Amino acid sequence: MANALNSITLRRLAIATVLVLGAGYALAFFAAPEDADQGFIQKIFYLHVPLATVALLGWIVAAIWAIQHLRTGDPKYDARSYVSIHISVIFGLAVLLTGAIWAKGSWGVWWEWKEPTLVSFLIVFLLYATYYPLRYAIEDRERQARYASVFAITAGAFVPLNFLAVRLAQPLVHPRTFSSAGGLPDSMLFAFLVCLAGMALLWATLVWFELDAKAASANLGRIRRRLEATT
Amino acid sequence: MIPLAIENADRYVGGAYLVFLLLLLIYVAIMAAKLSRIQRELGSLAELADRPSERLPRDVGPVRDREQEIEAVRQGDRG
Amino acid sequence: MTAFAALLSKDLRVELRTLRSLPAMALFAVTAFVIFRFGLDRTSLDGELAAGVLVPTLLFAALLAINRLFVAEREEGGFDLVRLAPVDRTVLFAAKASALVIYLVVLELIAVPIFALFFLDSASGLLPFALVLLLANIGLAATGTVISTIATMSSARDLLAPLILLPLLVPLVIAAAGAGEHLLAEGGPDYGRFGTWLGLLGLYDLIFLLVGYATFDFLLDD
Numbered sequence: 074m075a076n077a078l079n080s081i082t083l084r085r086l087a088i089a090t091v092l093v094l095g096a097g098y099a100l101a102f103f104a105a106p107e108d109a110d111q112g113f114i115q116k117i118f119y120l121h122v123p124l125a126t127v128a129l130l131g132w133i134v135a136a137i138w139a140i141q142h143l144r145t146g147d148p149k150y151d152a153r154s155y156v157s158i159h160i161s162v163i164f165g166l167a168v169l170l171t172g173a174i175w176a177k178g179s180w181g182v183w184w185e186w187k188e189p190t191l192v193s194f195l196i197v198f199l200l201y202a203t204y205y206p207l208r209y210a211i212e213d214r215e216r217q218a219r220y221a222s223v224f225a226i227t228a229g230a231f232v233p234l235n236f237l238a239v240r241l242a243q244p245l246v247h248p249r250t251f252s253s254a255g256g257l258p259d260s261m262l263f264a265f266l267v268c269l270a271g272m273a274l275l276w277a278t279l280v281w282f283e284l285d286a287k288a289a290s291a292n293l294g295r296i297r298r299r300l301e302a303t304t
Numbered sequence: 305m306i307p308l309a310i311e312n313a314d315r316y317v318g319g320a321y322l323v324f325l326l327l328l329l330i331y332v333a334i335m336a337a338k339l340s341r342i343q344r345e346l347g348s349l350a351e352l353a354d355r356p357s358e359r360l361p362r363d364v365g366p367v368r369d370r371e372q373e374i375e376a377v378r379q380g381d382r383g
Numbered sequence: 384m385t386a387f388a389a390l391l392s393k394d395l396r397v398e399l400r401t402l403r404s405l406p407a408m409a410l411f412a413v414t415a416f417v418i419f420r421f422g423l424d425r426t427s428l429d430g431e432l433a434a435g436v437l438v439p440t441l442l443f444a445a446l447l448a449i450n451r452l453f454v455a456e457r458e459e460g461g462f463d464l465v466r467l468a469p470v471d472r473t474v475l476f477a478a479k480a481s482a483l484v485i486y487l488v489v490l491e492l493i494a495v496p497i498f499a500l501f502f503l504d505s506a507s508g509l510l511p512f513a514l515v516l517l518l519a520n521i522g523l524a525a526t527g528t529v530i531s532t533i534a535t536m537s538s539a540r541d542l543l544a545p546l547i548l549l550p551l552l553v554p555l556v557i558a559a560a561g562a563g564e565h566l567l568a569e570g571g572p573d574y575g576r577f578g579t580w581l582g583l584l585g586l587y588d589l590i591f592l593l594v595g596y597a598t599f600d601f602l603l604d605d
Contacts (some may be wrong), residue, residue: 174316178317203550219604282335
């Protein structure tokens with residue numbers, strides 16, 4: 074029963090994602106005006122910043138699932154935490170790649186240490202990348218899940234602190250930021266918000282999808298064990 | 305500040321969106337592989353589930369013989 | 384004697400008797416200074432270069448201590464002792480973190496004067512810098528104890544702890560090196576953004592002491 078319900082939700086999520094994300098990018102390219110300072114290259118903003126925002130929120134969500142896991146011991150929260158981190162790491166990779174392309178197009182360099190968001194993201198990405206070796210290094214399933222949850226909580230607390238620290242480290246004058254989200258004309262802001270919503274839906278769809286696949290594999294494993302026991 | 309490579313802006317924007325699309329497609333490909341693995345596993349489990357019904361009569365045979373013995377004795381008692 | 388005092392004094396007594404961490408840490412730091420002298424081809428450092436050599440060196444020496452933090456427990460079954468005893472497991476966290484702070488302070492008492500001897504023209508910035516280092520030590524101890532516990536129970540423990548810890552310690556490096564850049568400046572200490580860095584360090588310490596305190600129990604459950 075639960076699986077049937079899940080697949081309906083997954084389908085709805087996927088459809089919503091396509092609609093909202095499609096609308097967002099249509100708005101970004103056809104309705105929003107071209108940026109006066111940066112020109113056409115500013116269009117990357119509608120991709121890079123929503124990806125980054127959703128990735129970060131995803132890691133925070135993972136920390137919340139992890140807290141639930143530690144409080145209740147229910148393995149479903151561990152699965153949700155793991156998949157949330159996983160999808161956010163993939164989004165994070167996209168952030169770094171699109172950020173590098175944007176930097177190259179804006180300033181002629183593939184990397185810019187003076188861009189605080191990009192640098193913060195690199196550090197956070199490096200941290201969450203250690204999540205996988207951490208999990209593989211602990212064999213006992215229950216302990217692995219518990220330790221992963223502690224990690225997810227620690228890392229989640231780290232994210233905002235890291236962004237603050239990197240921002241403080243920038244030279245006080247002339248940090249090179251891609252753009253500020255504040256001070257955007259309405260049409261740009263609206264397009265951005267729709268893209269942001271679309272990315273959030275994409276994230277949720279992928280997380281749901283992956284959780285479903287994991288559940289299916291786990292069920293199959295159980296069935297196989299049951300069948301092999303009775304033959 | 306005048307952005308560099310103003311003529312190539314299209315390429316960079318296109319490149320960025322392409323990277324995103326490629327990552328998404330790679331993810332879909334990996335999930336498709338997982339799905340086909342699940343299908344194969346499901347297939348082999350279906351086979352496993354069908355097979356034992358051939359063996360059961362043999363296994364249950366001695367039990368059924370014994371049941372008939374007990375039934376015969378019980379009928380003998382009644383009669 | 385409270386459980387905290389008992390655990391802490393046990394650790395310190397063992398370290399004093401066996402000296403398994405501190406001499407290595409100090410030796411590592413001093414050797415690293417020599418390597419930097421040749422690597423940078425400089426005999427005098429100030430400002431950002433001074434901070435850039437001192438802070439990472441202290442950090443890597445600290446990683447040595449963190450890797451060895453639970454060696455005794457692992458080899459002699461000390462974890463089981465704490466699990467069986469009717470103590471709040473967070474006491475172990477407090478004791479281990481405090482021991483780590485003490486090791487780091489002792490390390491700095493040895494390494495920083497030697498650094499000054501090797502590279503600094505004036506030592507006037509060192510006293511305020513000591514405050515910066517103390518706050519950084521607390522943050523390092525909080526995060527280090529949690530991650531060390533996680534790594535101890537895993538199979539790749541020597542590799543895992545530094546791997547996870549280094550990104551987590553970046554804010555500390557930013558703050559300590561940022562403060563050091565001004566305090567060890569050529570013309571004498573400059574208190575430019577001193578408050579900012581102290582604030583960042585304090586915030587980091589607070590957050591990760593809380594995180595460690597809240598989650599440590601779950602690391603020892605079995």
